Amino acid sequence: MSGCIFILNGPNLNLLGQREPAIYGHETLTDVERACAAVAGQAGAEVRLFQSNHEGEIVEQIHLAREQAAGIVINPAAFTHTSVAILDALNAYDGPVIEVHISNVHKRESFRHHSYVSLRADAVIAGCGVQGYELAVARLLRLID
Ligand code: CA2
Numbered sequence: 715m716s717g718c719i720f721i722l723n724g725p726n727l728n729l730l731g732q733r734e735p736a737i738y739g740h741e742t743l744t745d746v747e748r749a750c751a752a753v754a755g756q757a758g759a760e761v762r763l764f765q766s767n768h769e770g771e772i773v774e775q776i777h778l779a780r781e782q783a784a785g786i787v788i789n790p791a792a793f794t795h796t797s798v799a800i801l802d803a804l805n806a807y808d809g810p811v812i813e814v815h816i817s818n819v820h821k822r823e824s825f826r827h828h829s830y831v832s833l834r835a836d837a838v839i840a841g842c843g844v845q846g847y848e849l850a851v852a853r854l855l856r857l858i859d
Contacts, residue, residue, distance in 0.1 A: 717784030719754055719854055721747070721847060722775055723765040724791030730816075730844075738816050741844045749844075750787075753851045757859075759784070761851065769793055769800065776803035785810045785854035787847060794819075794829045804834040810857040812850040815840040 723743060731742035747763040754761045762783075764775050772793065779786050786804070788811065793800055804811055811834055818841030819826040832838055837853055839846040 717759055718782055719761045719851055720779045720783040720786045721750055721761055721763040722772055722788040724793045725767040727791050728765050739843050746844050746847050749848050750851045753848050757855045769797055773799050773803045776807055780807055784858045787812050787814055787850040789814045790831050794831055795825055797830055801830040801834055810836045810854055812854055813838045814846045814850050816843055
């Protein structure tokens with residue numbers, strides 16, 4: 715198996731590991747990228763991690779994924795609950811998509827219970843901490859095998 719898995723992250727996730735460790739843990743996005751690269755590497759695949767605080771930049775990464783990615787792992791962060799634009803972009807992507815949330819959004823405020831992205835995602839992982847990203851990559855590798 716070869717191919718690149720895009721790991722897309724939404725607003726404020728650049729602060730991962732620096733603030734709110736009780737909710738999001740101590741690991742950073744760099745740690746996430748390293749762990750996911752190790753999982754993908756066992757199958758001869760690569761990952762590319764991207765984070766943006768801007769909705770349009772995430773939409774553009776999803777467009778790029780149409781040509782470059784065998785699958786997408788996405789934590790849209792707050793855009794999960796608001797963004798029809800990200801949903802529409804994912805609907806124009808043909809490969810598998812896995813939605814990840816570090817926290818268990820269903821144990822939190824009710825506005826976090828609805829996800830536009832879940833209307834497109836092939837699977838949703840929530841509440842596994844940053845391990846959720848590794849689980850998502852492992853699942854994607856199975857789906858694109
Ligand atoms: O649990 C998740 O992964 C979320 O996608 C995280 C989003 C939140 O809006 C979603 O409802 C659930 C928030 C990401 C903010 O990330 C931070 C990380 C460290 C410190 C502060 C914010």
